[in-house]
Amino acid sequence: MLKVSNNQFYTGETCSLFTTEIAQRTREFHRQIDGYQPTPLVSLPQLASKLGVKAILVKDESHRFGLNAFKVLGGSYALGRLLAEHLEMDISEIDLKTVASKLDKPLVFTTATAGNHGTGVAWAAREMGQKAVVYMPKGSAQASVNRIKGLGAECIVTDVNYDDTVRLANKTAEENGWMLVQDTAWEGYDKIPTWISQGYMTMADEAIEQATAMPEGLPTHVMLQAGVGAMAGGVLGYLADKLGADNFKTVIAEPSAADCIFRSGSSKDGNMVNVTGDLNSIMAGLACGEPNPVTWPILRNCSDVFVSVDDNVAATGMRILGNPLHGDTAVTSGESGAITMGLLHLLANHPEGQKVAQNIGLDQDAVVMIFSTEGDTNADRYRQIVWEGKLPLND
Missing domain, CATH: 3.40.50.1100 (Rossmann fold)
Incomplete structure (x- = not known):
């Protein structure tokens, strides 16, 4: 259910490809698109209290240009x-x-x-x-x-x-x-994947702008999901440049069936490790076996913990977000969008997860930012999971 690796390669070194200045240019491009508006940053105070942290801030990408996802x-x-x-x-x-x-x-x-x-x-x-x-x-x-x-x-x-x-x-x-x-790179093909990851910085720039104006404040902990690592790298690169990598803790989460970032971060030398096979996971957007070489260096340098989880963790996150505690806002989150919420629940309630939480200071002073990167992009499966209880956590 939960595999954890503390990042032994952390340096806090930022990347010139992902800076606040470049993020401003990408956001200016997005601003001139008809229908552009920042997606909501939702605070869940009741859930934060239940999970033992100060605040939980969820960037809800189901509202992005009417396309139900951030991509x-x-x-x-x-x-x-x-x-x-x-x-x-x-x-x-x-x-x-x-x-x-x-x-x-x-x-x-x-x-x-x-x-x-x-x-x-x-x-x-x-x-x-x-x-x-x-x-x-x-x-x-x-x-x-x-x-x-x-x-x-x-x-x-x-x-x-x-x-x-x-x-x-x-x-x-x-x-x-x-x-x-x-959105992934290889030898001789890195310019376009870089542009794609830079485009994702608009989401992070919005989130920090929104958090700055909220009473909860800036994040002390950021949880990011990874497929090839294009989004995670772009967002983390921006946050490391904007806030300073040493000023917050970063947890990278992946499905166990395609945990190439986890395996790379767990390797002896910090080099990229590929995962082969069918890569079957309900988290289709994260079912990628080969890390993006453009963004792997920033993930290696600035992440604190790499985590690999089973599909039922994401399913749990979907149910938590879609069925909030009284007073909190509901967030419709798809399989790839909800993995970090499911993981946050595990870190608060699972004995092994609690050890991780303690190690990274995930406590009553923590402001946790997560990115729900998609809504119910597969509506039938969303209902199977959220309505019918498919993939319960105790499986």
């Missing part, structure tokens, strides 16, 4: 940067409404996705008058396929896992002269 922040910024580069313009000059008129014909963007990233790329391509072809790994939910197709993109489900689907998307892009917009 569009990365995809839209990367597409904007690509179009700016293609047109030899500055990103600040890109207007989503008029950029298509500057091209002889639409560009084709392609990506591999477990769902939310592909939705973001499809939406951004549509908004910019471009085309998108999205590949999904075997076992992908039909609801995700339908959502992507509904945004005007072509969607192809493969018969291989996520990491092999990434390789297939890359091969197809090269053969057809398409632009690959992938």
Whole structure:
């Protein structure tokens, strides 16, 4: 249920790719998109009291551009940067409404996705008058396929896992002269994944701006979920630069079926470790076996604890957020969005978790910030878990 590794490679060293200045530029780009507004930062005082901490602040990304997930922040910024580069313009000059008129014909963007990233790329391509072809790994939910197709993109489900689907998307892009917009990197492909992770900093910049104006104050503890680590690295990079890495504790959480960041952080040398196989998890957005080399250094340098948990921990987080204590606000959180809330519950109630909480000062003075990165993107499974009690914690 719970595997924990204290980070022996912590240095607190920040990264020049993820700074407050760059975050301001990415947020300025997002601000000019129709419908942009900061997603809510919700305080849960009753739950905080029950779990023995001062405050719990939840960034609710189910409200992002009507797409029910945060991923569009990365995809839209990367597409904007690509179009700016293609047109030899500055990103600040890109207007989503008029950029298509500057091209002889639409560009084709392609990506591999477990769902939310592909939705973001499809939406951004549509908004910019471009085309998108999205590949999904075997076992992908039909609801995700339908959502992507509904945004005007072509969607192809493969018969291989996520990491092999990434390789297939890359091969197809090269053969057809398409632009690959992938949120993980490899040798020779790191510019676009960097832009995507930088796009995610808008979410973190909003959260700190909101927390500053709230009585609970700035976070002393941040809990981030990781697939390849693109979001976790971008957010942590920003927070380390903005607040100072030594001024808060960071916990990185992953599904046990695809815990490549946990294994990398638990390794003898701190080098990236890949996980292979089917990578089966209800947390489809986190079911990735190969760390992102762009963001791994910041996760290695600035995380305090790496944790690997089973699917029922995320399911518990979904139920807690969706069924709040009297006086708290309900948050509709999907499987990948709720892993950190489920983990916070474990750290307060599980004997092994309580040891971790004590080690990192997760006590009555702690202000915990978590990011619920998606809503009920798979509505049927959300009801199975939250209504019908699928994947109980005592399994």
